[in-house]
Amino acid sequence: MRANTRTTTKSPRKGGRRHPLATVALIAIGLGLTGGAYAAFNTSTASAEPQSAASTQESVDQGKKLFQSNCATCHGLQAAGTTNGPSLIGVGAAAVDFQVGTGRMPMAMQGPQAPEKPVQFTDAQIKALADYVASLAPGPSIPEQKWLNGDGNAATGGELFRVNCAMCHNVAGAGGALTEGKYAPSLNGVSAAHIYEAMITGPQNMPVFNDMNISPQGKADIITYLKYIQNNPSPGGFELGSLGPVAEGLFLWIFGLGAIVALTVWITAKSN
Template structure:
């Protein structure tokens, strides 16, 4: 027999239902938690960068330098043109790398910008970087603690072999790419420029953000590269560090050539 719920049971069931405000509160709490976690992660990432003292005068100097040397290609508003990409959001690190290595301003359009003598002073480069960084957030110039070359050499060498050696060669000697492009040699490159290249991905290089390689991982890679640079090949002439192809070619040409020459000399004497 069906029983009709008593008034007290109906009242209890009604009170047990979730209020619409509870759902809204849960959504708000979830958004607050997510935003807090993202802010914490962003703060941790920003700690790897050194915010240089930004002054109004420095930014204004950077704007003047940009208008005189860069705007013809990148546009006065930094949004790019048909000749060059937008610079909004590239950060101070990209400017410090491109201008600090002489790649920018480019002398002529080509497959990629080659390294050449730097055309600006350090203060001018910093002003340009600060001006571009004011347009939108982006990677900053790395902290000196990440550039000291005191990281884990073994870990850095392993990370370099996994992530970089296919283009730059296992010894950092550089290598050819397609369509006239190339991965430059890394010997003699300043540590800050190596770090900035990893976080900005210039030319054909991919971007290695902190989710791919942590700041400490980047420090280890720099340490490994400086170890290779400061410790010449213990096996003798490294033949450009080009690997077994160059070594095999050397043996074929000079090794077998020497054997043939000796054979001819011995035969000539017997005759």
């Protein structure tokens, strides 16, 4: 009698089956590569910013001496800041060129904000100070001349200015009062470089408008708008400093009502 024999065949393993952790590993690798590329791009971009100032070691050394003689009292010998002044590490050459180039720094005395005053350094000294601070850490650099020529779109610049700047500086750039003794200064007569630097560094109470908020071309358009309104006086007569309805209402109240009172007195005296 033949014995029945059962033959068992091992089912082949399905092809292409992955390990359960393979998906997690692929995601981790992808995130790592993306993060590394992003960090490398940011590092190369940031490190390239200070180089645009074409600084030399001699200029940096001169700037360091000027800094230690004139700025270290408030900002510290290493520019790391003290109780009297903020750290300057990472503010870039643009912040130094604006603050020192407009005479706001060094401050004469502590106050709600640094007022504009006569510049105390030469252009070469200001550049040396900017080169030294820029050498400490990457930061906004002094803008290229192509954004400062005032040949942008004045209409687009006016729209951007009204949306982002007019609430403090007035629609005509005449400036205005803020809280706690602070104020937005007039932009009349301010150089294009300082306007651009103010937008990218955010001095005093001003917010920072980086290239993600307002593009370099948008900043150039704002400069074009400001130069346009400075070169084209108000066609409506005496502009009263372009300070808006408060100044105009005060003018009407004092001179208009005063004229009515004077006319009434004159008529009464004439009849008598």
